[in-house]
Amino acid sequence: MSASPMVLIFLGPPGAGKGTQAVRLAADLGLVKISTGDILRDHVARDTELGRKAGPIMERGELVPDDLILAIIREELAAMPEVRAIFDGFPRTSGQAEALDALLAELGAPVNAALLLEVPEDELVRRMLKRAELEGRADDNETTIRRRLEVYHQQTRPLVDYYDARGVLKRIDGLGDPGQIYCRIRGAL
Numbered sequence: 001m002s003a004s005p006m007v008l009i010f011l012g013p014p015g016a017g018k019g020t021q022a023v024r025l026a027a028d029l030g031l032v033k034i035s036t037g038d039i040l041r042d043h044v045a046r047d048t049e050l051g052r053k054a055g056p057i058m059e060r061g062e063l064v065p066d067d068l069i070l071a072i073i074r075e076e077l078a079a080m081p082e083v084r085a086i087f088d089g090f091p092r093t094s095g096q097a098e099a100l101d102a103l104l105a106e107l108g109a110p111v112n113a114a115l116l117l118e119v120p121e122d123e124l125v126r127r128m129l130k131r132a133e134l135e136g137r138a139d140d141n142e143t144t145i146r147r148r149l150e151v152y153h154q155q156t157r158p159l160v161d162y163y164d165a166r167g168v169l170k171r172i173d174g175l176g177d178p179g180q181i182y183c184r185i186r187g188a189l
C-alpha cells in the first residue's frame with residue numbers, strides 16, 4: 001500500500017454532507033479525517049479552556065479565531081508520522097488556507113484536491129433542521145443556520161477561487177443519496 005503524503009480538503013457550506021463523505025473517503029484511502037468542528041465540540045463537551053472560548057462563538061454561528069483553529073491543526077499534523085489527511089470544515093478563511101499551505105510546505109505535503117460539495121441553499125437548511133432532530137446540535141437551529149450560511153458566503157466561499165487558481169478544485173454535485181455522491185467524488189479524484 002502506498003503511504004506517500006496526501007491531503008484532501010472538503011469545501012462547501014454547512015449541511016453539504018462534508019462530514020459524511022469524509023468518513024467514507026478517509027476509510028477507503030487510509031487517511032485521517034480532521035474535522036475542526038468535531039474537535040471543537042469535543043472540547044465544549046469536556047469543558048476545556050478552548051471549549052469555554054469556542055462554545056459561545058459556535059452557538060452564534062460565527063467562526064472561532066484563526067489562531068485557536070491553527071493550534072488544533074498543528075497538533076493534529078504533528079501527531080502524524082506522514083501527512084495523510086482529509087480536512088473537513090477547515091480551512092474556512094483565507095488566513096487559515098495560507099497558514100495551511102505554509103505548514104504543508106514545511107512538511108513536504110501537497111494539497112492533492114479541494115472537493116467542493118455544491119448543494120442549493122433550501123436543501124442545506126432542510127438537511128440541517130433534520131440533523132437538529134437526530135443529533136441535537138446546539139447550532140442547528142433556524143437563526144444560527146442562517147448566520148452560518150452568511151458566514152460561509154462571506155469568509156469561506158472565497159477559498160473556492162483560491163484552490164481553483166491552484167488547479168486542485170473539484171466541483172461535486174452534492175444532491176442525491178450519499179452513495180451516489182460518494183461515486184461522484186471517487187470519479188473526480
Ligand code: AMP
Pocket residue numbers: 014036037038040057058059061062063064065069088089090091092096139148
Ligand atoms: P462544523 O461542524 O464544521 O459545521 O463547525 C461547527 C462550528 O465550529 C462552526 O460554525 C464554527 O463556529 C466552528 N468551526 C469549525 N471549524 C472551524 C474553522 N476551521 N474555523 C473557524 N471556526 C470553525
